[in-house]
Amino acid sequence: MAHEAVIGLECHIQLRTRGKMFCGCPAEFGAPPDTNVCPVCLGLPGALPRANRAAVEAALRLGLALGCAIREESVFARKHYFYPDSPKNYQITQYDRPLCAGGSLPVGEAGGERRYDLERLHLEEDTGKSSHPVRAGDRAFSLVDFNRAGVPLLELVTQPVFREPAECAAFLAALRRLVRWLGVSDGDMEKGQLRCDANVSLRPAGAAALGVKTELKNLNSIRGVERGLAAEIARQRLLLEGGGVVGQATLSYDVEHDRLAVMRSKEDAHDYRYFPEPDLPVLRVVGAVLEAARAGLPELPWTRAARLVGRYGLSAHDASVLCEQRELADYYEACAAVADERLAANWVMTEVLRVLHERAGSIGEFAARVPAVRLGGLVARVAAKEIPGPLAKQVFGWMLDEEGGVDELLARHGVRAMGAATDLRPLVLEVLGEHAAAVAQVLAGSSRTLDFLVGQVMKKSRGQAAPQVVRELLETEFARRAAGESPPRAPRGGP
Ligand SMILES: [Zn+2]
Numbered sequence: 116m117a118h119e120a121v122i123g124l125e126c127h128i129q130l131r132t133r134g135k136m137f138c139g140c141p142a143e144f145g146a147p148p149d150t151n152v153c154p155v156c157l158g159l160p161g162a163l164p165r166a167n168r169a170a171v172e173a174a175l176r177l178g179l180a181l182g183c184a185i186r187e188e189s190v191f192a193r194k195h196y197f198y199p200d201s202p203k204n205y206q207i208t209q210y211d212r213p214l215c216a217g218g219s220l221p222v223g224e225a226g227g228e229r230r231y232d233l234e235r236l237h238l239e240e241d242t243g244k245s246s247h248p249v250r251a252g253d254r255a256f257s258l259v260d261f262n263r264a265g266v267p268l269l270e271l272v273t274q275p276v277f278r279e280p281a282e283c284a285a286f287l288a289a290l291r292r293l294v295r296w297l298g299v300s301d302g303d304m305e306k307g308q309l310r311c312d313a314n315v316s317l318r319p320a321g322a323a324a325l326g327v328k329t330e331l332k333n334l335n336s337i338r339g340v341e342r343g344l345a346a347e348i349a350r351q352r353l354l355l356e357g358g359g360v361v362g363q364a365t366l367s368y369d370v371e372h373d374r375l376a377v378m379r380s381k382e383d384a385h386d387y388r389y390f391p392e393p394d395l396p397v398l399r400v401v402g403a404v405l406e407a408a409r410a411g412l413p414e415l416p417w418t419r420a421a422r423l424v425g426r427y428g429l430s431a432h433d434a435s436v437l438c439e440q441r442e443l444a445d446y447y448e449a450c451a452a453v454a455d456e457r458l459a460a461n462w463v464m465t466e467v468l469r470v471l472h473e474r475a476g477s478i479g480e481f482a483a484r485v486p487a488v489r490l491g492g493l494v495a496r497v498a499a500k501e502i503p504g505p506l507a508k509q510v511f512g513w514m515l516d517e518e519g520g521v522d523e524l525l526a527r528h529g530v531r532a533m534g535a536a537t538d539l540r541p542l543v544l545e546v547l548g549e550h551a552a553a554v555a556q557v558l559a560g561s562s563r564t565l566d567f568l569v570g571q572v573m574k575k576s577r578g579q580a581a582p583q584v585v586r587e588l589l590e591t592e593f594a595r596r597a598a599g600e601s602p603p604r605a606p607r608g609g610p
Pocket residue numbers: 135138139140151152153154155156157265
């Protein structure tokens with residue numbers, strides 16, 4: 116019997132706030148161990164938590180962008196468990212009344228998006244971080260660092276809407292883009308700023324009821340999510356097709372060795388004894404705060420991609436590439452404001468993205484060196500056929516390391532762009548005069564000979580002419596000769 120997988124995701128998003136969720140300690144990454152701590156985040160007796168307004172506002176931004184219903188009164192709850200990296204022995208989270216419910220995230224290119232439905236989005240605090248160093252000669256020991264304890268997290272839970280691991284990978288990439296776009300998180304999976312758990316079960320294809328699910332924990336890269344899910348689906352399929360049953364369990368996945376390990380089975384499933392957090396009041400979102408969050412939302416990435424298609428005539432694919440980062444879309448639009456829109460898109464996607472990749476820099480750093488109007492100025496000259504493509508790429512290379520406009524750069528490097536038709540006409544006439552036999556062949560209909568003549572003019576211009584302009588000039592000249600006009604002796608001057 117063929118089986119299909121049903122997958123749901125739980126994503127943890129670390130918010131980019133200055134302070135922690137319930138105290139004033141810095142939420143920064145990379146400080147020396149146990150330096151960003153206080154009685155509240157260490158869970159000392161008598162310390163009282165206080166919700167961080169910036170974290171609530173960030174949650175509202177993401178909730179509104181995803182089209183969630185925002186609960187006017189949501190409740191923080193204690194989730195009890197003992198673990199060495201949780202100093203309070205409980206975590207403050209939200210349980211039966213989360214801040215945001217429902218909503219969906221569109222994934223895919225403009226016009227072809229698929230929306231994946233969400234269950235909820237709620238606020239909570241992160242745990243500390245355990246590490247298990249191994250040194251030769253030492254007995255096994257573990258270390259714990261409480262800097263991360265109390266850092267604000269958003270937990271996003273999807274409906275069980277995925278069938279394929281690749282869909283989950285695409286969803287995570289779209290979520291990462293959105294949290295960065297909104298400025299609520301850096302979304303760096305390597306730094307644990309975006310983490311993912313996955314629930315997966317198999318059922319006979321087409322069946323309505325869900326099978327027994329397992330949970331894959333702490334998937335910390337998009338590749339890890341895709342490969343871990345593929346391994347777990349294969350494991351369950353083998354069990355079921357061999358007549359066995361899947362046991363409820365929590366597993367971890369080692370991406371380096373492509374290996375699944377059972378962390379705990381159903382017998383020791385947790386009972387967290389949730390109850391409302393007595394030290395925090397109900398979280399009330401008044402209308403004015405909600406309206407301010409709504410008014411502060413930028414144009415969302417999928418709306419913007421659709422607009423780039425409609426306004427500039429870009430393909431859905433190109434619009435998606437340009438909307439991969441908000442700053443890149445901003446750069447492109449500033450460039451398109453002064454140059455041909457589609458040519459500007461090509462330049463940003465090929466030349467600018469190539470440089471970002473080669474120099475491992477951000478679009479912000481690049482824009483500081485080559486502002487959009489500067490690149491736009493170059494692209495406009497290419498579009499006007501004043502500068503041929505190969506020379507323009509050379510100029511772009513100089514722009515990366517030197518100051519100055521296009522003409523200044525050309526002058527500094529001793530190059531004169533030959534592109535305007537008036538500059539090239541004498542060269543065209545010269546070449547026609549030198550190659551009478553070729554001229555006769557073209558007049559007799561040989562297009563290959565026309566290519567030869569284009570090449571000759573290019574050579575005379577020392578590569579600085581635009582081939583398209585040369586070809587047009589030659590074609591005009593041949594049309595005139597075919598019509599029986601005699602060639603002019605010199606280019607026409609002004610009046
Ligand atoms: Zn603290």
